[in-house]
Amino acid sequence: MERDDVLLPVEPVFLKSLRSHVYGLVRDAILSGKLKSGEKLNERQLAGSLGISTTPLKEAFRILEAEGLVRSEPRRGIYVTFDPAQAEEMMLARAAIESMIARQAAKRVSEEQILRMRALLIEMRTGLETVDVLELINLNERFHNVIHEASGCAYLRRLQGGQSIYNHTARLSVLSEERERFLAVEEHEAIADAIAERKPDLAEQRMRDHVIRSGEKHLIRVSQSEDQKDRA
Amino acid sequence: MERDDVLLPVEPVFLKSLRSHVYGLVRDAILSGKLKSGEKLNERQLAGSLGISTTPLKEAFRILEAEGLVRSEPRRGIYVTFDPAQAEEMMLARAAIESMIARQAAKRVSEEQILRMRALLIEMRTGLETVDVLELINLNERFHNVIHEASGCAYLRRLQGGQSIYNHTARLSVLSEERERFLAVEEHEAIADAIAERKPDLAEQRMRDHVIRSGEKHLIRVSQSEDQKDRA
């Protein structure tokens, strides 16, 4: 055993399965509204246009079905199931789970993790002044990651990931507002305080309110841009 | 149209897909501990022993994977991923989602729904005295259903369903305790009060505490019976 530690394992990204690839494609199409709710997805036709067989496609459908983005009627077909109401519920689900994670984090956080949160918050303040939105997005994610890590809840974290419906572009759009950037950092600081002081109830409440408030902002933006498309 | 109404639609249970059947089979095996965490599931072998082809089986694996009960390593195989820690996290997830549902219910509940909750609670009190545990389980479910209905959150309800890891037997076991039966009814009454008074925060908090408390009870029972098996 000599110097194994210097060799990082190669990211196995490039051998991602067809299934997961087409899953991502369809998922994005649904969430972005390219596939309307109620629309029927023809297995063979879609497989044909994607240049793959039906086997990986129907596996992708099972994942989407488990996530609640499509509904499968036996011997009938699979139908898209996603509308603004469900988008809001997914946001609420994210709030519920993320706040439960925050609660657990407040019980288990280490001193080292508290320091890391504080450091990130200071960086956020800086990013606020330099109006570096990209950096702010990155810091936000790292901040939440520290909390996830502190919670020790791998399953909840995974479940939470399934409820995110907004892509990078949408985040950029929301954080383009000065007021929103300011609010986000304020709320993150409040959450960090609650966790650092080991107050589970408070941490949960603040995290929930934060996710719901910023989530509503997203939803409003999306519905507005949908309206614009409709007028066109 | 002549007398169609007297003909109830046949329960389409028997034409349930193979996929969903084997999904249920494997899921139960994992949750009940018959399949240990880390165990590898061989596609062909399992398909063979079940007397089916690999196609519906691998679809079932995708659902289980989306639920976080198995993990798939490309070109390697699929491995069971379920241990006591995850069981506890699933219970916490249930608490998080169910309490969010209660919160929404407190905002939207109708007078008629409040009356139905009250009626169920009265029946529970009766079931408490006659020690009709089966009836109590039934009433519990109907009570929660009213709340789900009041919340109007179809997606959250669905997501919640995926976090239930205990079967009828387990529920029976827990409610065999006099004290547990009493506590459950007390908590349900408190939850109903909060919802009837349209207090979202209170309803959420009470529902969360209820799910976590009774969930911990379940977890303890399970770990104890696991210990017994280990000694055998």
Add this chain to the structure above:
DNA sequence: TGTTTGCGTTTGATATATCAGATTTCAAAT
């Protein structure tokens, strides 16, 4: 004219075959 029945087409469900990555084995080399 409205309803029903029948058959051909479509399409999802399932089975089987093929491909390619991963593991194992075991002998040759050091």
Add this chain to the structure above:
DNA sequence: ATTTGAAATCTGATATATCAAACGCAAACA
């Protein structure tokens, strides 16, 4: 004795074939 590496083998990923249910449309009938 240990290492290496190539072939055999295992196994999941993907493609293709087959089966049967559901749909649609038109002919038959009332």
